[in-house]
Amino acid sequence: MSERTKIGGEAADELTDHRPPALVEAMGRTARAEETGTSLWVGALRRLVRNPSAIVGAIIVAAFLVVALFAPLLAPYAPSDPRWASQVTPSSVPPFSAEHPLGLDSFGSDLLTQLIYGARQSLVIGVVSTTLGLLGGALLGGIAGAFGGWVDTAVMRVVDILLSIPALLLAVSVAAVLGRNPYALMIAIAVAQVPIFARLLRGSMLSQRRQDYVLASTSIGLRQRTIVMNHVLPNSLGPVIVQATLVLATAIIEVAALSYLGLGDPNPTVAEWGRMLVRAQTRLESAPHLTLLPGACIAITALGFTLLGEALREALDPKSRR
Template identity: 40%
Template sequence: MPPAVQAEEKVASPWAEAWYSFKKNKLAVIGMMIVLFFILLAIFAPVIAPEGINDQKLDARLQAPSADHWFGTDDFGRDIFSRVVFGARISLWVGTFAVMGSIVIGCLLGILAGYYGKWIDAVISRAFDIMLAFPSILLAIAIVSVLGPSLQNALIAIAVINIPNFGRLIRSRVLSVKEEEYIMAARAVGMKDSRILFQHILPNSMAPIIVQGTLAIATAIIEAAALGFLGLGAEAPNPEWGKMLADAKQFMIQAPWTMIFPGIAIMLTVLGFNLMGDGMRDALDPRMKS
């Protein structure tokens, strides 16, 4: 087979075509590189960090960035660079697993609401509406206040507040997909609902979920940092970026580097996920293609 024909067949695959479109988006590629950088930073944190995250040197308190301490030191003499590097593990862990939990529960509820309709749809949709009536961060604060301040409870709160977003997204997708001819044919031959839902409807509804999930990780990282800043997330001495900002606010004038570098880490991580998510949306959404 001629090489040109082989290339056309490869691009003909929906996912291959999406990847081809994604690669042409320079900002999306930059976002992916930023995300990969922080993922590698988190994986190899013990190798990259020059000092332990809790190694205190009281004679080196609040030192400015230097060759010995690239990002300076905090009020306990701890190396800020090491803590920022290890903080990538916490932020990515919270963001990823919170969104995964939201996707699983939200998709399950959204599929049931969209496929069966009637009172099931009414109950689930009204529950989503009630949750969305509250500002997300206030709802997260309320949940953590009930469960108790901790990193695990912050993860649960972030997962809960994002469930309606995925639930409503998958519900709208199911409402359109279930009217397709191949779904009607599957019903006509007596295929079970569970098989229709998880073998036909769900796989054909994953593109918007993937895009929303990527963007939601960025939001989850910000929410985790906000809870940490308010003292409702990670507890000392965990090097969570939001908690680091909270601990450094009293030294903002005296030692601004204690806030600058954790803030830059949050900004770059969120920027990376947002750029990558926008690129995935453009690549997977047929309406964005000429």
């Protein structure tokens, strides 16, 4: 090896040693990413598996889904079965027993059965209303983010009007106009969620349109519609999906709130956690478990969706990746 080659190698090593630590770390992360070749969602899944909050949230959500989907198999009796109504008095309800592990409610129905079927009602209304809100918000946000200009201004002013009204008040107003039925409940909650998804998708699309790949696609002659539908929109859906998980927790609480206010399903045989809270008001002192149990179900279910949604948001956030 010549003397010049040696000097060149030593100079290169010295230059390498004086590189900033942040640059070295970034280059290492890039090299590892290139070696593994994992996609965004695969990498997010791996980070979720290592996140304790995500695991706890996933367990709670999975238990809620199992109870809701297999309610007829898990419930010991039919919902709102009145055969034990004679055992209930104005001052007391029967305590826990082997036949009724959680006792009876104020109308003589098995409380465990009511809680199990209440999970199914909350799941159906929460999922359907969140899906409708997601579709409506994605439509408005997609139009605003795709066209821009006066279209963006007009759409977002409508969204701002909806945002100026508190979500629960907006849902109550819509439910009161449409009447007392489960479909009105779903639409009411969905309308309150539309502006959330619209603003989020529009902001995400505007951010994506400033990326280099959009400029490159335009420079090679791709049409604007092709760029938006095939590149910008798919890359903007990550935050919206995460928000849907978080909003689902809010939807379950709003279902209970509207039922508590008397705007839920008018059918008295339909079990629902919010309605169970209403029924238990008169027995708060003598039988507090009639209030605490459905309230705990609402709180734990909302906590599960919130933990899972926050963990998913962190896993998909480029700034929080390790």
